Amino acid sequence: MDFTFNEAQTAIGDLAANIFAQRSGIDRVKAVEASDERIDRDLWRELAQAGLVGIALPDEFGGGAMGFIELCVVLEQQGRCVAPVPLWETALAAAAIAQFGTAEQQRMFVAPAAAGEIFLTVGIEEFGPHDPTEPTMSAREDATGSWTLHGTKAVVPSAHVAAGVVVSAVTAAGTGLFLVDPADPAVHVQNNETTTRAIAANMTFDAAPAQLLAGGDAVNWLVDRVEVALAALQVGVGAGAVEQAVTYLNGREQFGRPLATFQAVSHQLADCYIDLEAMRVTLWQAAWMLTNGAAPGTAVLVAKWWATDAGQRVVHRTQHVHGGIGVDTDYPVHRHLLWGKQIAASLGGSSADLARLGAQLALGAAS
Template sequence: MDFTPTEAQDDLAELTRTILDDHVTNERLREVERGEDRFDRALWTQLATADVLSAALPEPVGGGGFGLLEQCSVLVELGRVVAPVPYLSSITAAAAIARFGTDQQRLHWAAPAARGELVLTAALTEEHNPTPLVPSCRAERRDGEWVLTGSKTGVPAGALADLVLLPASTSDGPRVFVVERDRLAVRRQQVVDSDSEAWLDLDGVRVGDDRVLGGDAVLGWLLTRTTVGTCAHQVGVLSRALELTSEHARERVQFGRPVGSFQAVAQRLADAFIDVEAARLTLWQAAWRLAEGLPGEAEVATAKFWAADAGHRVAHTAVHVHGGVGIDVDHPLHRYFVAAKRNEFALGGAQVQLGRLGDALAG
């Protein structure tokens, strides 16, 4: 097991950070956050032009031929600045089409997504169901077509995506369908970090067999890769939040001393450092096993547990050490707090992951 970053990971992370440093500022983020979807189209275009979007996709769809490790390196950098782009949802969906789709599906959907021309997403969250392997939406065969009914909630970038990967239950098990967003009834759902997810209603949407991506293997793959990607984004969020908090503890003087010199503050920062490193280690363990084609169910659950549990502690430590400015929405720190909370609960929080880990160990 070797977690040493590849040359491609280092180069891609450096390129991504350079673009983000030039573009993502506190003022620019405030401007973007006044919109409905917290989406910076100009930044998305820059990332596409620099081949950051395509790097982790296979060569047949115009990608760089890299994979999950490189994708996670990009997500860490995006998390460090809480960049307002739907990289995780779009590139994971494009990678699923590249892996499981037909030549036509790759040509019409994955390749444009690699170029940044289409935004994709996957509707993986199930209301009241932390293990969404049995989708609540239904798909039935009628007159040679599939008829989709039901609703999906909490779909990332659901209001701006061009295409949605929609899991639905059929008489033969789950299938994943590719549906244009404008064929669905869409309602924005504002979430904790001022981004918008979406509630999607399917009222008898009809699709042909050319819109079927695959079955339970595709759904399981999407859930696993999205979970690992969320962990990578969380590592970036927590790393930068800890850096900002450490800087504040060195500079903020109280009672004639930097607050970081007080034992209680120093202990909390030390605990936060351990939490961030644990989240980082478990992320790369899970990503490496998946990239090598090895079983990784327990490792993915472990990584998401640390992303959630450590994420909670680090986010609260950051706010507490900052004091009053920690809850000031004009201060950059608040973005890291709300981003960490969103990542904490995405696809199941700490308790859900412990249950999955227990099932994996028992199995």
């Protein structure tokens, strides 16, 4: 399997890297973190104008008509700069509506999302240990064919600015994806600050009206893409942290020579390199399979586990080699630590990933 990017993918990565590097400097990130929304709307508009928000959406809705790989290329660059915009949330919610929604839903949400006019998000995480492909929040259909949601979703990112939320729920027939208005009176939103200083919400649905997008395998479709998108973001977070560590260690001298020349220090950066390469190869394998319609099998969970487990090692090591300055919560590398920990905890940690992976392997061995 060849993971070499083609010319278009390379150009997309270069464009994204340039925009994020120019618009997500440390002073700008600090200013956004101090704002009420915690979202950089100026950066969001520039990403939309460059066609990066809708890069993977169909061209009939103003998207770039590229694939999931191209979205992951952009997400990696976002992670490098820890840029505070709800990119994966909006892109994947819009992709779900484009894939499963009605023409009216697509008109109302997909085209505006691609243009950067609205934010969207997804709610697939719940409290307690659970498999995100097996939601416990319920959806009930009445005699008229209308649906209502009952239950709670946890840590829904950027729900405070979202025009719509795509949520997973269990139904009498299995599971399904539903589109819900977060401003509906039957939706109770409790906003909280996350580890990354962003805003996420615990959302309680008290017979909240919702529109069914799709049943069947739709929940798995979305969960797979969210997990791989988070892995792409984590690769960028780790790569950005390593770049900062290399710059610091080459410039900081002790005992008359740069810290980077000390064997104990260089070994830690070498371990980071190995972890990042493992994260990359598992990420692009999973992204390639999802893009090309291949059954992902265990590839998604393998990528998620590497992003969770190795991603935390990378951000911890890069902070550690900074010494005391790395503990300063205002220092740039500390933001990479916070992002790395937040991503690693999303949709379950490494133990939960291994449990799900083991269950998949056991099921395959038994069949």
